[in-house]
């Protein structure tokens with residue numbers, strides 16, 4: 001039986017001899033600090049003669065490595081506050097650079113320069129794969145499934161990846177050997193996929209991990225060459241423990257103490273800037289490489305920020321911060337100077353590609369400010385994301401941004417029973433629970449429910465079993481039709497208005513004026529419990545036009561006039577929370 005052990009009380013001095021073979025526990029007593037305890041990572045417990053304490057928080061998961069406790073870390077006397085403070089001195093912030101920031105040798109030089117321009121800061125650096133490497137790896141995997149073993153080494157994307165990484169090494173004056181083994185292994189893997197004629201989610205995660213494993217090795221070697229001591233880390237080897245949901249796994253609590261312990265310990269024995277692979281983890285049951293979902297390096301960065309209780313988390317992108325809307329939809333989008341964690345989380349969840357949907361969670365839990373910056377324009381102030389923001393600022397008082405999520409499926413579900421029938425909502429949601437599909441936006445009446453289905457859930461399945469996707473939706477409808485009349489509406493979009501929903505009347509008045517002028521009918525509306533988001537459902541075909549029109553109304557010149565007309569500083573006070 002699996003169990004998490006919690007060694008309570010004073011320091012456990014000889015834990016290993018007390019442990020049955022294969023047993024390991026993991027505990028900590030505050031969010032960032034270890035104390036009076038033994039921390040054992042990378043092991044799992046099959047049985048235990050040790051007593052478990054419920055007096056403190058018991059971690060829900062423990063890591064494994066082939067069923068053996070492989071690493072036992074003992075704190076003599078506990079790390080406590082002193083060493084925690086020491087850790088803060090060692091590492092001031094985490095700096096995450098996305099694919100666009102490390103897309104070439106030139107970009108890597110600039111990022112290295114940026115890091116070296118703050119010699120007093122000892123950052124922990126998190127990197128994504130170079131440029132579009134992740135997409136290329138995925139495409140190479142898809143091609144390998146059907147190209148035949150002899151053709152696997154000729155796949156275009158493999159050639160592209162090989163050229164990009166070798167060229168970058170050459171331009172930076174580094175040895176090819178730094179990634180040569182990885183490239184050989186990648187070729188072998190593609191041949192293996194070709195031989196098996198299948199690409200499972202587990203193999204897919206292993207396949208894309210090559211991107212981050214190579215970019216971090218190149219960058220660490222380059223910093224060392226410049227005389228800035230750096231050490232490369234694969235996240236799956238330093239305690240990033242996740243669920244085993246390949247392609248979209250969740251970070252488990254065990255990660256925080258394990259990662260802090262490893263980075264902290266290495267720094268003490270041999271100081272060097274850690275260069276950590278973003279996006280990757282290790283499944284707690286399978287011990288296989290997992291990924292955190294597309295864009296997951298943001299989550300790696302905030303997890304490290306929380307684990308070490310750092311002063312700031314910086315995510316460096318190719319835009320001047322979080323913008324008022326997707327610049328690909330409306331080129332006049334402006335940077336948003338301040339956001340709250342709640343606003344940023346909502347914005348990310350409802351489709352703004354700029355931040356990973358789960359990335360705000362660790363930052364919010366650790367109350368660590370997140371700064372979104374532009375590596376192409378480091379002097380731009382960027383966006384600062386904190387617990388609260390000043391709601392009296394005119395331009396941001398009402399809305400901070402508009403987000404579009406396309407290709408959403410909407411369901412209208414009307415009960416076939418009499419008015420007032422209780423349990424209807426419960427039955428509907430239990431069907432979604434059974435099918436493992438999450439719901440985004442919901443609006444209800446006495447006998448009907450309108451809701452949208454989380455497209456990312458459907459997309460991730462689409463990757464797994466493309467052909468069966470329509471069947472899956474059919475199955476949802478089939479189940480619901482046992483208790484209701486169901487109307488399935490596809491090709492819808494959710495437009496989310498993120499901001500100060502306390503001023504919803506002002507927001508909605510303007511929204512409906514704009515939509516009426518543009519001849520658009522809203523099919524569903526929901527003002528979320530989060531208090532920072534109003535969601536509107538419209539047809540996909542009308543959605544971009546709506547976003548542009550709404551942006552003009554809320555953010556372009558006349559907004560200030562309109563707001564002042566209605567009293568923008570409505571006396572709600574300075575802080576949001």
Ligand SMILES: Nc1ncnc2c1ncn2[C@@H]1O[C@H](COP(=O)(O)OP(=O)(O)O)[C@@H](O)[C@H]1O
Pocket residue numbers: 097098099100101128295316317318319321322323324325326327328352353354355401
């Ligand atoms: N509201 C938004 N604010 C900023 N960028 C956005 C927004 N919505 C979509 N984007 C897109 O997100 C991109 C940045 O995110 P991402 O590609 O994940 O960066 P990186 O790979 O550097 O981490 C931008 O180039 C932009 O096209």
Ligand SMILES: N[C@@H](CC(=O)OP(=O)(O)O)C(=O)O
Pocket residue numbers: 097098099100128129134135211278279293294295296297298
């Ligand atoms: N390379 C991964 C992880 C990531 O976070 O990338 P980026 O920071 O470039 O969005 C991806 O493309 O999904």
